Amino acid sequence: MKIDHSQPLEYGTHQNQMNILGFWIFLGAEIMLFGTLFASYFTLENGVGNGPSGAEIFEITPVLMETIILLTSSFTIGLATHAMRINNKKATLAFLAITLVLGLSFLSVEVYEFIHYYHVGATLQTSGFTAILLTTLGTHGAHVTFGLFWGFFILLQIKKRGFTPETTNKSFIFSLYWHFLDVVWIFIFSFIYLKGMM
Amino acid sequence: MEFFERFAIPHPSPLIYASMVAIGLTLIAIVIGITYFNKWGYLWREWLTTVDHKRIGIMYMISALLMLFRGGADAVMMRLQTAVPDNAFLDAQHYNEVFTTHGVVMIFFMAMAFVIGLMNFVVPLQIGARDVAFPRLNAISFWLYFAGAMLFNISFVIGGSPDAGWTNYFPLAGTDFSESVGVNYYMWSLQISGIGTLMTGINFIVTILKMRAPGMKLMKMPMFTWSALITNVIIVFAFPVLTIALLMGTFDRQFGTHFFASTNGGMDMLWANLFWVWGHPEVYILILPAFGIYSEIIATFSQRNLYGYKSMVGSMVIISFLSFLVWVHHFFTMGHGALVNGIFSITTMAIAVPTGIKIFNWLLTMWKGKIRFTVPMLYSLGFIPLFTIGGVTGVMLAIASADYQYHNTMFLVAHFHNVIIPGVVFAMLAGLTYWWPKMFGFMLNERIGKWGFWFLSIGFVFAFFPMYITGLDGQARRMYTYSEATGFGPLNMLSFFGAGLMAIAFALIVYNVYYSFRHSPRNVGMDPWNARSLEWATQNPVPEYNFAVTPVVNSSEAFWDSKKNGHQLFKDKITKIHMPNNSGMPIILAGFFFIFGFSFVFSIWIGVIVSALGILGTMAYRSFENDHGRYISEEEIKETEKEYGGAK
Numbered sequence: 001m002k003i004d005h006s007q008p009l010e011y012g013t014h015q016n017q018m019n020i021l022g023f024w025i026f027l028g029a030e031i032m033l034f035g036t037l038f039a040s041y042f043t044l045e046n047g048v049g050n051g052p053s054g055a056e057i058f059e060i061t062p063v064l065m066e067t068i069i070l071l072t073s074s075f076t077i078g079l080a081t082h083a084m085r086i087n088n089k090k091a092t093l094a095f096l097a098i099t100l101v102l103g104l105s106f107l108s109v110e111v112y113e114f115i116h117y118y119h120v121g122a123t124l125q126t127s128g129f130t131a132i133l134l135t136t137l138g139t140h141g142a143h144v145t146f147g148l149f150w151g152f153f154i155l156l157q158i159k160k161r162g163f164t165p166e167t168t169n170k171s172f173i174f175s176l177y178w179h180f181l182d183v184v185w186i187f188i189f190s191f192i193y194l195k196g197m198m
Numbered sequence: 199m200e201f202f203e204r205f206a207i208p209h210p211s212p213l214i215y216a217s218m219v220a221i222g223l224t225l226i227a228i229v230i231g232i233t234y235f236n237k238w239g240y241l242w243r244e245w246l247t248t249v250d251h252k253r254i255g256i257m258y259m260i261s262a263l264l265m266l267f268r269g270g271a272d273a274v275m276m277r278l279q280t281a282v283p284d285n286a287f288l289d290a291q292h293y294n295e296v297f298t299t300h301g302v303v304m305i306f307f308m309a310m311a312f313v314i315g316l317m318n319f320v321v322p323l324q325i326g327a328r329d330v331a332f333p334r335l336n337a338i339s340f341w342l343y344f345a346g347a348m349l350f351n352i353s354f355v356i357g358g359s360p361d362a363g364w365t366n367y368f369p370l371a372g373t374d375f376s377e378s379v380g381v382n383y384y385m386w387s388l389q390i391s392g393i394g395t396l397m398t399g400i401n402f403i404v405t406i407l408k409m410r411a412p413g414m415k416l417m418k419m420p421m422f423t424w425s426a427l428i429t430n431v432i433i434v435f436a437f438p439v440l441t442i443a444l445l446m447g448t449f450d451r452q453f454g455t456h457f458f459a460s461t462n463g464g465m466d467m468l469w470a471n472l473f474w475v476w477g478h479p480e481v482y483i484l485i486l487p488a489f490g491i492y493s494e495i496i497a498t499f500s501q502r503n504l505y506g507y508k509s510m511v512g513s514m515v516i517i518s519f520l521s522f523l524v525w526v527h528h529f530f531t532m533g534h535g536a537l538v539n540g541i542f543s544i545t546t547m548a549i550a551v552p553t554g555i556k557i558f559n560w561l562l563t564m565w566k567g568k569i570r571f572t573v574p575m576l577y578s579l580g581f582i583p584l585f586t587i588g589g590v591t592g593v594m595l596a597i598a599s600a601d602y603q604y605h606n607t608m609f610l611v612a613h614f615h616n617v618i619i620p621g622v623v624f625a626m627l628a629g630l631t632y633w634w635p636k637m638f639g640f641m642l643n644e645r646i647g648k649w650g651f652w653f654l655s656i657g658f659v660f661a662f663f664p665m666y667i668t669g670l671d672g673q674a675r676r677m678y679t680y681s682e683a684t685g686f687g688p689l690n691m692l693s694f695f696g697a698g699l700m701a702i703a704f705a706l707i708v709y710n711v712y713y714s715f716r717h718s719p720r721n722v723g724m725d726p727w728n729a730r731s732l733e734w735a736t737q738n739p740v741p742e743y744n745f746a747v748t749p750v751v752n753s754s755e756a757f758w759d760s761k762k763n764g765h766q767l768f769k770d771k772i773t774k775i776h777m778p779n780n781s782g783m784p785i786i787l788a789g790f791f792f793i794f795g796f797s798f799v800f801s802i803w804i805g806v807i808v809s810a811l812g813i814l815g816t817m818a819y820r821s822f823e824n825d826h827g828r829y830i831s832e833e834e835i836k837e838t839e840k841e842y843g844g845a846k
Contacts, residue, residue, distance in 0.1 A: 014408070018331045022404045025434055029396055033438035036475075040442070040457070040468060047463025049456070124455050128463035131455035135446065149814070153821045166824075 003165060008085055010172035013165050023173045027180050034184050037136045038191065045196075047128030054133070054196025057122050062113045063193045066106050067185065073102035074182040077175045084168055089158065096155045096171070099178065103148050110141050133192065140188060143181055150174060204800050208358045208378040209291050218355045247780040249333035250742055251318050254340045256637060258315025259630065261344060263708075265307040268351065270704060272300035274697055277661070281694035283682040293678030294361040295380070299354065301364025305480070306388060307347040309618070312626040313487045314343075314398055317426045320633060321402060323733035323740060324420045326411025326749045331404040333778040339394040339401065341788030346391025349795045353383035357800065360384040363676065365477070365528075366447070368458030368469040373451050379799050385448045386795035392437050392444070399433030402426055411732070413751040420731040420754055421497075421510055425490025428514045429483050432521060436479035443472035452801060467532060474525035482521040484618070486514055488625030489556060492578045495632055496560050498729045499575035500567025503755060506559040513552030520549045530601045539598035546596035553589060557582060572727070573647035577628035580655045581620045588616030591666065606676075609669025612662045619658050627654075627707065635726050639739040640718040646710040653703035660696025664689035730758040735767055737842040743775045743830055746839050772839070775830045783823075787816045 003012040011017055045054070080095035114134070117123070122130045154174050158167045207214055232238055245253060275296050279288045288296060322330055330336050353359045358378035362371035371381045406427045410419065419427075447469065449455040456464035497504040504510065526534060526542035560582060569575065591613040595604050604610055627650075634642050665673075668686045680686050725734050735757045736745050747768040752759065759765035790812035797805025 018404050018408050021408060022331060022400050025400045025403050029400070029434045029438050032435050033442060036439045036442040036472065040446070040472070043465055043468055044457070044463065047456075047465060049462035049464075051463070124449070124453055126462070128456045128459070128465060131446075131449065131457055131464075135449065135455075149818070150821070153818060157822065170821075 008168070009163060009165055010084075010168040012168075016165055016169040019169055020173060020176075023176055027176065030180060030184075034136075034139070034187070037132070037139060038187065041132045041136055041192065044128040044132045049127035049129075051126035051130055052120060052122050053129065054192070057117055057120050058193055058197050059113075059116065060193075060197065062109050062116070063189065066109045066113070067189050069102050069106045069109065070182055070185050073099045073106070074179055076102065077178045081172060081175045084163065084171060087163065089162060092171070093155060093159060096151060096158070100148055100151050100155070103144055103151070103178075107141060107144055107148070110137065110144075113137075136188065136192065140181065140184055143184075147174070147177060147181060151178070204379070205356050207355070209295075211292060213292075214354060221355060242782075243780065246785050247337075247782045249329070249337045249778050249780055249784075251322050251330050251333065251336060252637070252740055252742075252744075254336055255315045255317075255319030257340055258311045258318060258343070261347060262308050262311035262315055262626075265303050265311065265347060266704070269300050269303035269308055270701065272296045272303065274701055276300065277690075277694040277697040279678060280680070280690045282691065283680055283684070283687045285679055288678060290678045291361065294363075294676070295354065295359040297676055298360045298363050298366075298380075298384075299350075302350060302360070302384065302388070303347075305364060305484075306391060307343075307350065309484050309622050309626075310391075310395065311343060311347070313429070313484055313622070314339075314395070316491070316626070316629050316633070317398075317402060317429075317487060319637060320629075320733055321423055321426050322405065322409070323636070323736065323744055324423045324731055325406060325409060325414060326732055326745055326751065327405060327409040328744055328775065329778065330401050331409060332401050334781055334784060335397050335401050337781065337784035338787060339398040341784045342394030342397075342791060343391040345788040345792040345795070346387040346389075346394070349390065349792055349799075350383055350387035352796075353380055353387075357383070365473060366469070367473075368447070368450065368466050369460060371447065371451075371469075372458065382448070382451060382799040385444045385451070386798055389441065389444045389448075390791050390795050392440055395433055396437045396441075399430040399437065402430040403434065406430075411749050411751045411756075414732075414756075417508070417511070418751060418754045420733075421493035421504055421507070422487070422490035422731075424511050425486045425493070425514060428518045429486045432479045432483050432486075432518050435522070436476045436483070439472055440476040443469060443476065446472075448798075452798075467529075470529050470532065471525065474528045475522070478525045478528070479518075479521045482517055484622045486517065488622050489514065491625045491629040491632070492560060492581060494731060495574045495578045495628055496563050497755075498632075498727055499570045499572055499578075500564045501570075501728070502563055502567040503730070503758075504559070505562040505565075506555070507754060509555055510559055513555045516552045517549060520545055520552075524549065527596055527598075527601075530598045531605045536598075543596055543598040547593055550589060550593050557586060572631075573642070573644055573651060574628040574632040576648060576651045577624040577631075580651065581624045581628075584620035584624075584655070584658070585617060588613060588620065591616060604669065606674055607669035608665040608673045608675055611675045612665035612669060615658075615662045615665075619662070620655075624654075627651075632727065633733075635722045635738045636733060636740060638715075639722060640714060640720050641722055641726055642710050642714045643718065646706055646713060650703050650706040650710060653699050653706060657696045657699025657701075657703055661693050661700060662696070664692045664696075725757075725761075730755040732756045735760065737839070741838050741842070743777060743835065746772050746835050772832055772835050774832050775835065776827055777830055778827045779825055781825075783816060783820055787813060790816060 002014075003009075005012065011020065076095045077099045080092050080099060083091035083095055114137075117130070117134070122133075124131055124134050151174055154167065154170050158171060161167055232241060245257065248254065275288065276293070279285050279293060318330070318336065322328070358380045360366070360376070360380035360383055361378070362376050362381055366381065366384055369375060406419070406423060446455070446457040450457050450459065456462040458464055458466050458469045460466050493504055493510060523545045524542055526538060527546045530539050530542075560578075591609070595601055595610065595613055631642050631647055668689050671686070673680060673684065673686050722738055724736070724738060726738070727734075731754070732749060732751065735749055747770045749756065749767040750769050751767070752765060756765065756767060760767045790809045794806060794809035794813060797803070797809060
C-alpha cells in the first residue's frame with residue numbers, strides 16, 4: 001500500500017481518497033432522503049386532523065437544549081479531527097468520547113421530547129402532521145443512534161490500533177457524518193420548530 | 199396453529215398450488231444436484247463469496263434472466279386472460295396480482311438487475327480498472343438485490359401477492375382495500391433491494407471518477423461508461439425518495455399512520471408524487487445504459503467512430519436533469535390545474551429534443567459505414583425505428599389536455615412497452631450477445647440469435663401495436679376482462695398471438711445459450727467483433743485481474759487506436775497485482791435482511807429484532823475486521839497470460 005505523506009493520513013492512500021469521495025456522495029443521497037422528508041413535512045404540516053398543531057405541542061426548552069448539545073458535539077468532533085491531524089491520540093480519543101456523550105445526551109432529551117408528545121396526545125397515529133413530524137425527527141434520531149455505535153467502534157479501534165490509514169480514514173468519515181447530522185438538525189430547528197412556533 | 203394461519207394464501211387457486219409444488223420440487227432438485235456433484239464448496243468459494251465485479255455482474259444477469267421468465271409468465275397469463283372477451287381464466291383478484299407482480303418484477307428485478315449486471319461486468323473493463331472502488335460493497339449490493347427479489351417472489355405462495363399495481367397508489371394500497379400482506383411484501387422487497395441499488399450508485403460513481411486508466415480523461419471515456427456514470431448519479435438522487443415513500447407506506451399499513459390516508463390530515467396524492475419523483479428518473483436509469491450499449495454496438499458494427507461524441511454526452515446530461523422535472527405527467531388527471539399541467543407538459547416534451555439528437559447521432563454513425571448485420575447490430579437497428587414510435591406516442595401522452603383521453607388506457611400500456619422493450623430489453627439482449635465472449639470465451643450462435651431477434655421484434659409489434667388502437671377506443675388498462683360488445687376481442691387476440699411469438703423468442707434465446715455452450719468454438723481470440731473500446735484489449739474470458747498491465751489511453755477508442763494507429767496500450771512491465779479478498783459477510787448480511795423483511799411483512803416482531811441485531815452485528819464485525827487484500831504474484835500472472843496466448 002502506497003502512502004502519500006504530502007496528504008493528511010486519512011487521505012494518504014488511493015483507497016482512502018475513494019472512501020471519502022464515496023461518503024460525500026452518500027451524503028448527497030442523505031440530503032435527498034431528508035429533503036424528501038422535509039417536502040413531505042411541508043405538504044402535511046397543516047394536515048392536523050383532530051390532533052394538535054405544531055404551535056400547540058412544541059416546547060422551546062428541550063429543543064434549545066438539543067440544539068446547543070448537538071452544535072457543541074459538532075465542534076468537539078472537529079477538535080477530534082484536528083487532534084488526529086497533529087497526531088495526538090489521547091486528545092483525539094477524549095474529544096471523540098465527549099462527542100459521543102453529547103450525542104447520547106441529545107438522544108435522551110429527544111426521548112423526553114417524544115414522551116412529552118405522547119402525553120399531549122400527539123402520537124404517530126394521530127394525524128398526517130404528527131406522523132411526518134415524528135418520522136422526520138425519528139429518522140434524524142435513528143441516524144444519531146447509529147452514529148453513536150459507529151463512533152464508539154471507531155474509538156475502540158483507534159485506542160487499540162493507533163493512527164493507521166484505516167482508522168484515521170474512518171474517523172474522518174465519521175466526522176463528516178456527524179457534521180451532516182448537525183446540518184440536518186439546523187434545518188429541523190429552523191423549518192419545523194421555529195416555523196411551527198411562530 | 200394460529201401462528202401459521204397468517205402464512206396462508208388469502209385467495210388460493212389450483213395455479214398457485216401447482217406453483218408451490220413446482221417451487222418446492224425445483225429447490226429440492228437444486229439442493230440434490232449441487233450435493234450430488236459436490237459443488238457446495240465451489241459455489242461458496244467461487245460465487246457466493248466473490249467480490250469480483252465480473253462474477254457479480256454475471257450473477258446479476260442470471261438473476262435478471264430468471265426474473266424475466268417469472269415476469270414473462272405473468273405477461274403471458276395476462277394476454278391469455280384478455281385474449282377473448284369475458285374470459286374466466288383468471289378472476290379479478292388474480293389478475294390484479296398478476297399485473298402487479300409483472301410490473302414490479304420486470305422493472306425492479308429484471309431490467310434494473312440486467313442494467314446493473316452489464317455495468318458491473320463492462321464498466322471496470324472499459325476504464326482499465328482492476329475492480330470497482332468498493333468490491334465488497336458491490337457484493338453487498340448484489341445480495342441485497344437478490345434478497346429483495348426472493349422476498350418478493352415468495353409472496354404468491356406465502357401470504358399472498360401485492361395487488362395494487364406496480365405503482366401501488368394509496369389509498370388502494372392501504373389496508374382498507376388491500377387486506378393481505380401482499381403490499382407489505384412490496385414495501386420491504388423494494389426497500390431492501392433499493393438499498394443495494396443506492397450502494398451500487400455510489401460505488402460506480404467513485405469507480406468511474408477515480409479509477410480510470412492513465413490518459414482517460416472524462417471526455418475520453420467510452421460512451422457506455424458515460425451512460426453508466428450519469429445513470430448512477432440519477433440512482434443516488436432518486437432512490438432516497440423511494441426509500442422514504444416506502445417507509446411511509448409501511449407505517450401507514452403496519453403502524454396505522456395517516457400519511458396517505460384521506461382522513462386525519464393525510465394526503466393520498468403524496469404517494470403518487472413521491473413515487474413518481476423517484477419513478478420517472480427510474481425510467482432513465484433503465485434507458486440511459488441502453489443508449490450507451492447501442493452507442494458501443496452501432497459504432498463497432500458500422501466500423502466508424504461514434505458520431506457526435508460531445509452531443510451524446512451533453513444530451514444524456516440534459517436528459518438526466520430533465521428526468522427529475524417531469525413526474526407530474528404520470529397523473530395529469532389528478533387535477534393540478536392548467537398551469538402545473540402545462541409546465542410538466544412542456545418539460546416532458548423537452549426531453550424529446552436530446553433524445554432526438556441521440557437518434558440522429560446513431561443514424562449518422564451508420565452513414566457511409568460498413569455495416570455488419572450481426573445479432574447485436576440487428577437489435578440496435580430494430581431499436582431505432584421502434585423506439586422512435588414509442589417516443590412519438592410519448593409526446594402525444596405529454597399533451598396534458600389530450601392525456602385525459604389516453605390516461606389509464608391500453609394506449610399508455612402500448613407506449614411504455616414500446617419504449618421499454620425496444621429500448622431496454624433489446625439493449626440488454628444486444629449487450630449480452632456483444633459481451634458474451636468477454637464473459638465466457640465463446641460466441642453465441644448467430645443464426646439462432648437472428649431467429650430470436652425476428653421472433654421478438656415481430657412478436658413485439660403484434661403484441662403491442664393493437665393496444666394503441668384499443669386504447670384510443672377506450673379499453674382501460676388493468677381490467678381483467680371486457681364484454682364482447684366493446685369489439686376489443688380480435689385486437690386482443692392479436693396481442694396474445696404476439697405475446698406467444700415473444701415467448702418463442704425467449705425460448706430461442708435460452709436454447710441459443712445451451713447450443714452455443716455445446717457447439718461454439720472456444721478459441722475466439724481477444725477481438726471477435728473487431729471492436730473499438732478498451733474492454734477488448736484483454737483476454738476472453740477476462741482473467742480475474744482484468745489487465746495484466748494497466749493500459750495507457752489517449753482516446754475513447756483506445757483499442758481501435760492500438761490496432762490501427764499504432765498506439766501502445768501497455769507500456770509497463772508485469773508486476774504483482776493487489777486484489778481484494780472474498781468475503782462471506784455480504785451474503786450473510788443479506789440473509790439477515792431477508793429475515794428482517796420477511797418478519798416485518800408478517801409483523802413477527804421477535805424475528806424483526808433478532809434479524810436487526812444480526813444486521814448490526816454483521817456490520818460491527820465488518821468494522822473491526824482487518825483485511826488488506828492479497829497479491830497475485832508476477833509469476834502467476836505471466837503463467838495465466840501464457841495460457842491465454844501470451845501478453846502483448
